[in-house]
Amino acid sequence: MKITYQWLKRYVDFDWSPGELADRLTMLGLEVEASERVGQSYDGVLVAEVLERAPHPNADRLLVCRINDGQGVRRIVCGADNFSAGDRVPLVLPGYALPTREGEKSRPIKAGKIRGEVSEGMLCSGQELGLSDDGEGLLLLDADATPGQNLGDYLGTDEADTLYDLEITPNRPDWNGVLGIAREVAALANLELRCPAVELQESGSPCAGRIRIRLEDPERCPRYSARLIERVAVGPSPAWLSNLLSKLGLRSINNVVDVTNFVMMEIGQPLHAFDCRSLARNEDGTATVVVRRAHEGETFTSLDGQEHRLNGSEIMIADEQKAVALGGVMGGLNSEITPETTEVLLESACFAPGNIRATSKRLNLRTDASYRFERGVDAQTVDWASRRAAALICETTGGQLRSGAVDAWPEPPEPRRVSLRFERTDRLLGIRIPPEEQLAFLERLGLSRRSKTETAGEFAIPSHRDDLKREADLIEEVARLYGVDRIPATPPRGGTGTHAYDRQHDVLAQARSLLTGMGLHEIQGQTLVSQAAVGVSKLTQKAALENALSADMDTLRPSLLPGLLSALSYNAHHNVGSAALFEAGTVFPVRDERIVEARRLALALTGDRFAPSWTNGANPGDYDVFDLKGRLEVLLESLRIQGLQWQNAGAADSLFQEEGRLTLGKQIVGRFGQLQSDLAAQLDLKKAVLLAELDWDLILARQAAPRPFKPLPVFPAVRRDVALLVDESVNHRDILKIVRQAKPNFLQNVEIFDVFRGRGIPQGKKSLAYALVYRHPERTLTDEEVSSAHFGIVERLEKKTGARIR
C-alpha cells in the first residue's frame, strides 16, 4: 500500500516530520518498507503566455519573446524553438532557481542581458523542471492554463511530498485505504479523524427505476450495490487526481475510472464503473444486473483483452444475456468506460475472500481489487464508497446522479461484541495498565463500550475491524497503543523443558564432532534435487512435488549420497580434487508406496589421504575403502554400537564396485564402498571415491549403555605371532571366529598385522599374519601355558581352514 505524507495529512492533522511519521507507522505495525521524496515545490515558477516571438538581433539560435506572466509583460531571451505565440509555457522568475536533484546546488536565475538583449527570467523545458526527459524544447502547457498561476498549482503537485510503501499485514484489510491508516494515526496520537464529507446532488428520478439487481449467490457476494450517473462527459482527470494517482504508481485513465481508483485507495473499497448502455434492457426499459456463478465452460474477455475459460466457480456480474465483469477481479471489455460513455453504472460490492482468491490465482489475474477482496472488505463501507465516488464522478464529469441506489444486502452482519478483562491485559503484558487507560485506547480505535464492570468491559467492534475476534485481540490493541517498546524485559525464569529429541540432539553433536575430529568437513545438501542427481546414485525416486519450481528441484532426496556426490563434483570442477565430507540430514525414501522420512549420516572420501606436505612428497597416497571403514569403526564404536557385522554384498546393480554392508542382527545399519568408476567419471572425479551412508534412526535406537571401567592389567602379557597360508575364500572374520571358539581364557587380544599375496604365495592363496596376546588377570603366565594354548589355537585353525603355517 502506498500513501504520501501530504495525502495522509488531509485526513489527520499530525505534527510529525516525514521521518517521524515513518517511525510511528512502523511501531504501530505498519512497517514502512521504503520511502522516497516525490513531488516538487515550484516557488517562483509560473504559467506564462507567449505574446510574441522574434529573432534575437545578435544571435542566430536565440529568440526574444514577450510574455504575459499574469501581472504584466516581460522580455525573455530563449534558446528553444518549439512554440508559437499564444502557447502556455513555464517561466522561472529572477531570484528563483530551477528544481535541483539531490546533492545539486541550487542556482537562482538572474535578470540581465543576454547578447545585449534584456532577459527577465527563464522559460523552461520539461527536463529542466525535472518533469520529463525532454530537453529539446519548452514544456508546453494546456491552453487553458492561467498565466500567473503557480506551476505547482497548475500541475497539482504543489508541494514536495514523501511517498511511503507500507507492508500491510493480512489481518488489517482496513489499512488498504489511506483513511484506515489515518484512523490508526488519529487513535495513536489522540487526534480527530477528518473523514471527507459527502454531499450528493441527486436529480429526481430514482436509480431503481432504471436498474434492478438479482443477487443469486449471496454467499460469494454478500452485498451488491449500484448507482447510476447520467450525462457523463468522459475525459482526462483534473490535475489533482491524475497527479495523486501517478505519485501512487497508478496510470491515469479517465475521469471516471480514476475516481473509482482514487476512492479505492482512499477507503479500501474496490469499485467498478460500467458503461450502462452495454447492459441489455428489459422490456420495461430497466436493466438487470445479475450476480451469478459462471457457467462451466463460459468464456469471458476481461478489460485487458485476455480471454478466460471459466469453470463455474467464479462469480460473474452479468445482464440477462452476457457477463460484463469477473466479479471482484476485473471488468469486461464489453462494458468498459470509453470516451463515448454517457451513462455510468457504479458498482460497489463485497465479495467473499476465498472465492476471489481462488479465481484470481486460477486465472493468474491479480488486480488491486482482487488483492483487497481476498483480504476482506468491510460490507458497511460499500455505501460510503459508492456515495463518495458518485459525488466525485459528478464533480469531474459534469454527470447527473439518479437518486438513491440499488442495494442488495440480504444479511447484514450483527456487530460483534468482545469482552476484555482488564487484569488479563496486565497478566499477558507483564505490566499494569489501569482500566481507564485500556478503555481509552480501545475507544480511540472506534470500539464502543456496551457494558462495564470494575474488572471487565464489553465492546462493540466496528465493522472495519473484523480481525478483532476475542479477548487476546483487544489486548494486542492495548499493547500497540501503549507501545510494545515500552514494555520492560523481565529475566528468564521457571523450570526446565523436556523433549524426547533433546538427547538425540546431543548424540548428533557428538557424531559431528567425531567426524570433524577425523578430518571430515560437514556439508548441507539440498533437500530438493533433480531426477538426474538421484539417477546418478543408482536410486529411483518419483518426482514428489505437485508444484515444483523446476525440474532441478522436483524430487525429495531419497538418500544423502546424491548431495555428497554433487558436492564432490562441484569441488572437482573448482580444482579441489581431494575431499573428506559428511552430512547428517533427513531423507525421504519410499516405503510401501508412501514417502517417509528417515534420518541418515553419510560420508564421502576422495583423493589425498593426507594433505600433501613437504615431508611426505607429492603423493601421500589416496583414500581407499579401509580409510572409510576405519572412520566408520571409530564413529560407531564411540557411539557405543555393538555387534556390527561388515559384509560384502557383491556388486549387482550397485552404486559401488563392491557393496559393503554393515548389519546389526537382521537390520542394515549402512552401505558403503567405492563408487563405480564410470559413475565417478561422469562426475569428473578422477580418484577413488569412497561413500558410506548410515541409518541414523537405527543407530540412535541401538546405542549400548556406557561400559564400566576395566581395571588396568597388573601381570605381563606374552605375544605370539602366527602367519597362516589360507585359501582366498577364508575371511578374517572366519579366523577370528575359530580363535574365539578356542577360548583359552587368558587370550587377551588377536590382531591381524599383515595380509600378503605375491612372491612365495601360490595363486588363490594369501598369507594372514596375526599377533595373539596372552595375559592372565591374576598371575604371570608360564612359557609352557602360553605355548600350549597357542599351539591349540593354531592347530584348530589348521584343521578348520586348511591353513598352513608359514
Added chain:
Amino acid sequence: MEPEATGEPLSEADAHLADAEQAVTAAADLDELQKIRVEYLGAKGKITTLLKRLGRLPPQERPSAGRRINEVKATVEGLLERRRRELREAADRPSVPTDFSLPGRRLEPGRLHPLTLVTEDIVRSFRRLGFAVAAGPEIEDDYHCFDALNTPPDHPARDVQDTFYLREQDRRLLRTHTSSVQIRTMREQSPPVRIVVPGRVYRRDTADATHNPTFHQIEGLYVDRDVTIGDLKGTVSFVFREVLGKEVKLRFRPHYFSYTEPSMEIDFSSPVTRRMGREWLEIAGCGMVHPQVFENVGYDPEIWSGWAFGFGIERIAMIRYGIEDIRKFYENDLRFLRQF
C-alpha cells in the same frame, strides 16, 4: 704375596687420574669414551686393579689408601659422565640447524557447516535457560502446519507462505515453518512447555541471493502460568545478546502472525547493521501464543499463556559472517567450508 710399599698405589692412582682426565677430554665420540671407561674402570681397568691390590698393603694403611683410590675412581666416573653428556648433546645436534619456519605436519580437523555452528550457538543459549531441543517431521499436513496454527484455508497468510505439496492423494506438504512442532509437542505434553526447535523448512521461492527453497529456522516456545510479553522480551534479549554480541540493541514492533496475539517483529541494531548502512535490521518474529492455538491443542488459555519466537538461521549466519548469497551455504565448496 709380597707386601707392597705404601706410596706406590697412591702415586699410581694420581698418575691414572691425570692420564684419564687427558684421555676423557680428548675423546671425540661416545665409542672412544666407552673404551676409556673400560681402560680405567672396567673389570681389568687400571683403577679397578689398584683397588684389587689394596689387600697387599699393610693393614693400617689400607683405609687411607682405599679412600684415596675410591676418590680417584669417583672423580674419573664424574669426568666420564660429564664428557658423555657433552658428547651426547653434540651428537643430538644436527650438523645443520633445523629450519623451524618450515610448516608442521598437520592433522587438519574437519569443520562444521556454518549453519550448524550458528544453530548450535542458538541452541546452547536456549539450553542455558532450561529449554529442551525438539524436532518434528519435515513432511507435514495442513492441520499441523496451518489449521492448528489458526491459519484456515482461506487465510491470506497461507498465500504469504507458498507451500510445496506432495503429489499424492492426501496432499501432504513440506513444512513452511518449524511452528508445526509447537502443535506436535503441545499435543503430546502437558504444560509447562519449554522447547527450542531447529530444523529445515521449505518455501516455494525461486533460488536467488536471498532465497533458497530449502532453509533453516529455529524457534522457541515457552508455555507456563502467567507468561508475559516481558518474559518474551527478556528471553529474546538474552538469546540475541549471546548470538549477536553484547552490544546489540533490539526493537519490538507490532506485526501480524495468525498463531500469536499480540504479534511482533524484532529488529536489531549493532555495529554490524551500521556497517551495512542500516540502523535497524529485521531479524525475527514473535508473539504471545494465540488462545485459539491453545484451544486447538487442548490447553486452557485461561490458565496457560506462552510465547513463541522464531527466526531464520541463514539470515543470522549471513549477518555474522558477512555472506551475501544464501546459495553459498548449499554449494558445499570446500574453500568456503574450511573457513568456519
